[in-house]
Amino acid sequence: MADIGYIALILGFLVSIYTATASFVSQRKHYQKLAASARNGIYVTFGLVSLAVAALLYAMVTHDFRVEYVASYTSRDMSLPYLFSALWAGNSGSLLLWGWLISLFSVAVVLWKRASTKELIPYVSSVVMVATAFFLLLLIFVVNPFTKLSSIPLDGTGLNPLLQNPGMIIHPPTLLAGFAGLTIPFAFAIAALVTNRTDRDWLADLRRWVLISWIFLSIGNVLGAWWAYVELGWGGYWAWDPVENSSLIPWLVATALLHSIIMQRTRGRQKLWTIVLIIAAFNLPILATFLTRTGVLSSVHAFPDTGMGPLFLGFMGLNVIGSSILVYNRRHLLQSDQASDSLLSKEGSLQVSNIIFIIATAIVLVGTLFPLLIEVFGGDKANLQPHFFNITVGPVFLVTILLMGICTLIGWKRTNLLTSLRGFALPLVVASILGLTLAFATSTAVWAVFSFSLCAFLVCAVLVEVYRGIMTRSKVRGENPLKAFGGSLWSNKPRYGAMIVHLGIAVIAIGVIGSSALQVEKEVSLTPGQSATINQYTITYTGIQTRSTSSMDIVAATMSVKNGGALIGEMVPEKLFHHNFEQPVTEVAIRSTLREDLYIALAGWDADGTAAFQIMVKPAVKWIWIGGGFLLCGGLIALWTQKKLALRTSVR
């Protein structure tokens, strides 16, 4: 079956090259039969890449340890979900999944096309097929997932214990889907430039695909943070690791791109911005992949160098140079339809937001590339500490939160200053009261007080805007407020989807600020029966037990926890010693509530039963995951509108 998988990759590569060429030529020369053949080529490529994926999965499920990838990432004792997730655990498997997702999306583009953008589809198909061919080329010649071993092991090494977490099943594929999804906007942009189409017709397709990628990237990033929090045992959820940054950068660019599309759709502005952001959004994940999979940067997630570097650089160079030439040649089509608006307008604040997003992207990118830059200039390679990112990106994000609040309340076009200030009154008052209360009644750090106030301003701004909408509809149509809310949401899904997303960002920010500024941490060494106190919690160490399973030895400490004198339960932090892996894995015990998380990690122990613990109280962490849910809901609601939006856009 492994041979079939490899042959499917080769055939897929050949068919994708044929399809890319045939799509392009058929549209240029108006050969209808060649166009139909190219369309079939897209389905065939998808079928062949799917066959390769199926072959690898089959090899994993049947424990075919002749295949090196299967022997490296699976073992006989792994459950079926983790056997499947091993597909994206390794370098070649994840690249195969990436290529498969691109071919899947290319099929969706062909099936999902609209009459108004029909002429773009052959060019879109051509670009997407080139991207698919690139990944297949890598898989065939550089990182073949079907490479066979000369001697067959009795059992495989298995999945790294840190990866054996439900997060592993969802987080990598969602991120890869986000990366793969960004290929489609890039393909649409190239197609629009080739055909001189910079009108608004293709923006509906563009928005749909950017939004789909954005949703995947948002969920992928939040799930990654959750996975790090529950699995890695260091008490944090974001370490500004190069691989984490490489998934944040496309998210930031995609977010800026969504705002840029709004500007172009509604006001015919930021056309150049949109195109440049699309090119960046497609190429930055490839740059990040190059950095983390070719040994250029060191990271806990990085893969060893497999010689893919020149191919990645070549592909990226081709994309950037080719698309830059195209943009330069079409620069006359990328002029804004309208003159600049006042800064005191939705357009103005959207423009400033985009600049802020670009600044944040640049900081994260430069910070990630810093070790490489230092090395180029003769220094020693060293990653920047998380503190650098916290003090540089943190304030930029706070400005973004402020702008989100302003943008929600302010109107399109030039706005009267007095009218605007009236709209801002309630959110400003609420934010000020909260800020003053926190500053005078608690010992919260000044930056945290200011940050919480900004979050309150944003939440209040969104709620005021929703309230206004409900009241207006209720007055005009005589509906009760609940029906008016439902009606408003139903009839204007992009707007309400965006509001929910903005609310989600505020909720995530509250979680991040709360867990960073108000965290209390203690490292204690306890003998059985001894207690430690942290905030209102009294934690008594009962004892330590050791047990074994077929694949690991487990050391578990039992702690009884009291909250203000009342017993609330037992917590059991563990240390796992997997037989296949040298490094022990920390399984933290977390008691999570909406208010705060009690987080206990077992650091070490002595033969006499004395054990060392890291205990943390992290306020508001749960709000980060809840905020992730808001992003998903808001994104899906905004995506739901497409039919009407597409119609409206094409009517214009």
Added chain:
Amino acid sequence: MTVAITLLLIMVILFCLSYPWLRPRASTSSPRVNNSQATSIKTLEDDIEQDIKRLRQTGKPARGEEDIEQDIKQLRQTGKPARGVCRKCGAEYPKEGRFCPQCGTKL
């Protein structure tokens, strides 16, 4: 086994990619149709069959130049064709018709 599957794959790929050229001529010219379009095609075929029948019997085409001229004149005057085909169900409707006699669609 691997060779056989590979050959099979290549054959399937070649068939799929060359299918637009292999399709029978009739099917390449006729688009995929839904029920209503099928009805209109059927009506058209019936009409053609009747015309051929009449042509054989009388030696004259069913619709002469005069008829066509009259139709054009009426179309110019009223902006409506003398006889039309309903867009929804494909049925023919009379000159004065405002609603399709078959499906009731407003014409």
